[in-house]
Amino acid sequence: MGDERESGGAGAFESATEGPTRDGEVSPIRSFYTPAMLARLIGVPVATIRRWRRRGLIVPVRELGRVAYYDFGQVTAARDLGKRIPSGKGSSRIERQLARLSESTGLTPARLPILIEGKRVLLRESDGLRDAAGQRWIDFDGVNGECGAGESGEGRAEARMADSDRGPFVSPTWPFAPRGEPTPPVECLVEGALELEADGDLEGAADAYRAALAAGGPNAELCFQLAETLYRLGDVAAARERYFMAIELDEHYVEARANLGCVLAESGRADLAIAALEGALSLHADYADAHYHLARMFDDCGDFPAARRHWERFLECAPDNPWADEARARILDAPEPGNRDRV
Structure with a gap:
């Protein structure tokens, strides 16, 4: 890197x-x-x-x-x-269209003059509207956003849009399929995992990440993504093992070390959690997220001097972060040196 x-x-x-x-x-x-x-x-x-x-x-x-x-x-x-981008099913399709339009125009998504109708994203240009597949649409009323398909007809335009913007076909059962079946590209499986995740199917996303690992072999980033998905599914033990694997594959994976520390803490292993977070800081001393989690852990353990050190470092590294007020309040609430009780 x-x-x-x-x-x-x-x-x-x-x-x-x-x-x-x-x-x-x-x-x-x-x-x-x-x-x-x-x-x-x-x-x-x-x-x-x-x-x-x-x-x-x-x-x-x-x-x-x-x-x-x-x-x-x-x-x-x-x-x-x-x-x-609305949350839930269909959001992945909108994300793909935005990415495609951004790439074709050279504009960032925030600067794209677009109209979103349902799951369709239309780019407003000087001569009308076009979709991510290049299909032209007639803008009958630019004010209220009503639009219709171009010369090819609405039905054919809808079909072309659906065909061109269909997400990758992913079969999470691929690793268990009979021998001789073609191997899906790893990138296709990963994109499928992203789509399933965006649409709220976390179990399907986890299966797709597993299929990608089976197809492409050990990969630190994919192990990390699978760990994140498993954690969101509530399978803390499985997430922990995948974070461990990500670190085994890339010992410099700072975020994996920090997230491992968090799941170890949830598993009741405060000693290992602190070690994992301190390991992250040994690689990236200014990683604010790790200081935040360590500060909270030391607070929970009653080691207020250590907690204060990390709260202060947290504020030094990220003074305007969303948890800054909590950090300042914790510092003010900390007992004086020699007094282990909260004031």
Whole structure:
């Protein structure tokens, strides 16, 4: 990864308080937002932020240890996406169309002059409307948004749209199919997992991720995505094992270490949870999310001095994050040194 730079101990990243963005400028990382922060700001699941990133709908300005960082411009873009894309079944189709139109026009999704009708996304151009497949539509009334199909007729236009924008066919049972059946491309299986996830079928998404791993072999990112999906399904034990596997495949996977710490804490293994989070910080000392989780764990354990240190570091790394008020309140509420009781 281009933004990973070793310093000090082997595998450790440089302090990320300042660093180059994708535009080559130097910006303080404390003004950036992690996926968890971005999700909290706009009110969507973290999985949605990851899916939008994979489809190119939002673009991180920096990445360290596979932790993506977004600036305020991307916060605005994500908030706009949240307003445009309805949740639930059909949202994946809209996401694909937005990604295709963005790629064909060179405009970010937030700047696309579009009209969304049901599950169809239409781009408004000077000479009318067109869909992601290139089909022209007649804009009968640009004010109220009514539109009709172009010369080929509405029925044929609908059929063409459906054919061109159909999601990839995914059979999660593929690994157990008879020998001789063609192997689906891994990317097709992953896209299918994203589609199932967007439409709320988490069990189907987990099966598709497993199929992708069976087709392509061990992959740290796919193990991480499967772990995230299993966690959302409530299978904490299975999620824990997949996070472990992601770290085995990539020991520098900072976000996997942090998330492993969280599921270990839920499993009642505070000692291992703290070790996992401290391991994440040994690679990326300014990772605010890890400081947040460690601070809460030390608070719960009654180690208030350690908790205070991490609350303070959390605020140093991300002073404007969505949990900043909680951190400040925890610091004010902490007992004086030598007094183990809350005030």
